[in-house]
Amino acid sequence: MRTQFLYEKKLKGVANSVQRKQEQYRKIVHHLYYNGAASIAEIVKTVKISQPLVASLVDDLIGYEMLLDNGIGESIGGRRPNLFCINPEYQYVIGVDINLHTLNLAVFDLSNKQIHREEIKYFDLENSETYLNVLIEKIEVMISGLKIPREKFLAVGISLPGLVDAKNGLSHTHLSIAPGGLVAFIEKSLGIVAMLDNDARIMALGEKAFGKAIDKDNVLCLNLSNGIGLGMILNGELHRGKNGYAGEFGHILIDPKGKLCNCGKIGCLETLTSGKVLVDNVKKAIENGQPTILAQYQKVGKKIDLRTIVEAIQAGDQFAIDQLNQMCEYLGKGLVTLIHLLNPEMVIIGGKLAHAGKYVIDPVTMSINKYAMNRIGSETELLCSDLLDDSALMGTMANVMKRFLSF
C-alpha cells in the first residue's frame, strides 16, 4: 500500500507536478513534526523554499486541515509572527507491540500523544492462524471503540521479536505463516498501511526519538526480556545490515561447551544470560528448597516470571539479586566485545529487566570495568531506559513517522 497522508490523496494534476508539490508539503510537515510550532520565517530557513511559496503551501495545508494556525508567537524584534503547527487530530497511528506473552496496543495522535493504550496479558505468541485472527480482532475492536473513521489511520506500526526483514515486511521467526508475509496480511485485513521491524530495533528508534538517546549518534539499545535483543544507532541512524538481521547479539558464541540454544547452536550468550534462563534457574532452585521470597510468592499462587523476579529483587531478596548478578556478569562480558568494536557513547538497557534499575546497572558496570579496555569502557555511559514498557510502542510511532516523512 502507498504511504500517503490524507491530503496527498486529494492532490490532482500531472504526475511530476504532484510529486514536486508532495515533496514541498512533506518538507514543511517534516519541520513542524520534528520541531514543533514554527513561523513562516523559521520554516523557510530549514526547508530552503522561498518565503512566498512557503506561505502559500502553509495556506494549502491549513485548508486541508493538516496544519493549524497556532496564533501569535514571541517577537524577535518587530511584529510578532504567526505560528503554525500540525493538527494532532488530523490522523492517527496504531502501535502494535507483540511480545512472547503479552500484546500492547496504542493509538497515537500526530503530536505523539497516546490517546489510547491497552495491555493484553497472557496472550502467548504462536505461529498460528488463530493468533493472527485474534490479533486482527483485537485491533478491530480497538478501532471501533475509538469511533475514529478508518481513513484517519495513517499506518499501523508493528514491533515483534525475532528475525524481521523490515524492507520486505516479512517476519521469519514468528507469525511467518501469515499469507503473503505479515505486513501484506495486516494491510489486507485492516485496510491500513503497515510497517514492521524487530522489537530491539524499534525500541532503539523509540529511544532516539523520545528517550535517552535524543541527540546521541552512537547508542546501543539492549532489550533484556525473555531473550536479548540489540538495536544499534550508528552515526545517527538505525543500523539494519544487509537483510535487516543486524543485532543478533544474543546468539554470539560465549561457551563452546555450553547448552543448546533455541537457534540450534551451542553456547550462545542467550543460553547463559536472558530472562528465560533467569526464570528457569529460579524455578529450579525453588524446587530444590532455596530460601527466597519467590518461594513464598509461589505458595500464594503468584506466577514466577520476570515481573515477580524484579519485584523480589526490589524487595531485597538476596537469592534473586545473586541470580541477576551472575547473569549480568556474562552480559557485561558480551557487551565489552560490542563496546570495543563500536565505541558507543551510551548503552541503554530496556525491556522487562530494565525495571530492576540499579540492580542491573551496577553488576553490568562492574563486569564492563573488569573486561573492557579502560579508556573505551569508562567513556561509555550505561543506563536504564525511562520509556520502559512503552519504548516499543513509542518506537512504532517513530518508525512510522520516519518512513512517512522521508523524501
Ligand SMILES: [Zn+2]
Ligand atoms: Zn542462539
